[in-house]
Amino acid sequence: MFSPGDIISYLEMCSAEGVNLQRGMNYLLGNNYSVILMSLRANAPYTDKIEEDGKILIYEGHDIPNRINGPIPKSVDQPMINPGGTLTQNGLFYQAAKRFKVGNSKPACVKVYEKIRPGIWAYNGLFNLIDAWNEESNDRKVFKFRLELVDYKNIEKETLTKELEHERIIPSAIKLQVWKRDKGKCVKCGSTNNLHFDHIIPYSKGGSSLVVENIQLLCARHNLNKSDKIE
Numbered sequence: 001m002f003s004p005g006d007i008i009s010y011l012e013m014c015s016a017e018g019v020n021l022q023r024g025m026n027y028l029l030g031n032n033y034s035v036i037l038m039s040l041r042a043n044a045p046y047t048d049k050i051e052e053d054g055k056i057l058i059y060e061g062h063d064i065p066n067r068i069n070g071p072i073p074k075s076v077d078q079p080m081i082n083p084g085g086t087l088t089q090n091g092l093f094y095q096a097a098k099r100f101k102v103g104n105s106k107p108a109c110v111k112v113y114e115k116i117r118p119g120i121w122a123y124n125g126l127f128n129l130i131d132a133w134n135e136e137s138n139d140r141k142v143f144k145f146r147l148e149l150v151d152y153k154n155i156e157k158e159t160l161t162k163e164l165e166h167e168r169i170i171p172s173a174i175k176l177q178v179w180k181r182d183k184g185k186c187v188k189c190g191s192t193n194n195l196h197f198d199h200i201i202p203y204s205k206g207g208s209s210l211v212v213e214n215i216q217l218l219c220a221r222h223n224l225n226k227s228d229k230i231e
């Protein structure tokens with residue numbers, strides 16, 4: 001299992017999920033969780049946003065598939081229902097959020113992966129899907145989903161391999177700058193394997209997720225050494 005801030009390849013991400021991840025939205029991909037892929041890069045196809053200092057993710061729903069002789073996906077409303085009458089991924093996530101809002105179920109649990117660069121992904125953590133709505137965007141309707149980062153301190157310990165420090169997402173722009181500054185290597189040993197975005201001063205001790213000076217790349221070994229020292 002990955003920890004928030006882990007940097008992984010596309011293949012590692014797919015092998016962790018046991019499928020070849022092709023779609024951005026994957027409702028109930030696992031037994032009791034869903035998976036979404038996001039990208040906040042300048043040329044990303046959807047406008048996802050991180051709010052409230054990294055605790056809230058606003059994720060945009062997805063367009064109709066691009067088909068020969070079909071409409072331009074960005075010119076029509078994002079669909080709730082497939083042509084055959086089943087719910088689209090937008091519809092599945094939307095209904096789950098509404099079930100939670102009216103008190104009929106616990107929030108759906110969603111794992112969020114973020115594309116940093118081609119082939120390079122970060123695990124952003126586990127989120128609760130707490131709201132969904134439709135809004136106007138460039139003369140059409142799009143879905144928006146509100147996801148709240150799960151507070152790891154409240155998760156029972158047996159579900160985690162270790163106590164996690166991170167309670168905030170590191171914004172994408174910061175991730176990219178840190179990746180470039182540290183040249184995609186552990187700052188201690190130069191390893192390019194099992195990298196992790198590390199808070200130099202932990203969030204819980206007042207360190208910020210929002211400044212590049214407080215984030216560095218560490219390999220798994222040096223990340224582990226560091227958490228031993230903090231104990």
Ligand SMILES: [Zn+2]
Binds near residue numbers: 186188191219221222
């Ligand atoms: Zn290292």
